[in-house]
Amino acid sequence: METITENYKTSILADATLKTVYDSICKVGEWWGFIDGPTHHAGDEFVYHPGETWVNIKIAEMIPDQRIVWYVIDCHLPFVKDIKEWKDTSMVWNLKRNEGQTEIDFEHVGLEPGVECYDGCVKGWDFYIKESLNKFITEGVGMPGDRQKK
Numbered sequence: 001m002e003t004i005t006e007n008y009k010t011s012i013l014a015d016a017t018l019k020t021v022y023d024s025i026c027k028v029g030e031w032w033g034f035i036d037g038p039t040h041h042a043g044d045e046f047v048y049h050p051g052e053t054w055v056n057i058k059i060a061e062m063i064p065d066q067r068i069v070w071y072v073i074d075c076h077l078p079f080v081k082d083i084k085e086w087k088d089t090s091m092v093w094n095l096k097r098n099e100g101q102t103e104i105d106f107e108h109v110g111l112e113p114g115v116e117c118y119d120g121c122v123k124g125w126d127f128y129i130k131e132s133l134n135k136f137i138t139e140g141v142g143m144p145g146d147r148q149k150k
Helices: 018-026 118-139
Strands: 008-014 045-048 054-063 067-076 090-098 101-109
Touching (some): 008 118, 018 067, 018 090, 018 101, 018 118
Antiparallel strands (some): 008 101, 090 101
16 A cells, blocks of 8 residues: 655745745745855755754756755754754745735655654744745845744
């Protein structure tokens, strides 16, 4: 019997153009925080590093105003037994217009209910996408790093 897994997915609508949303996602440090390295072109590599945690991400694909794919080259997640749990996972952003707004569909491929960090990581992504990124897109100021402060 085949096991069905479901990657973490979320969608939000933003009152902004495709270009504004795309450009905002690319300014990762403004809404996620703790970013070192370039985040605007395919092939760029950046590191997310709040404290002892670090995630080395390569931008695998970029289609302006439509799609961004990040690939996790390596990571160190000291809060779970398998510190490499995100390694070889991907974060996929798809953008489209929807009734005068821009729809952002996000999927973390490999972040499934069976992995140890699932619940905590879902809370993190929900905060950074639904609150911080959304605020950055619509108000010009995100909440980078705020979830770690709680």
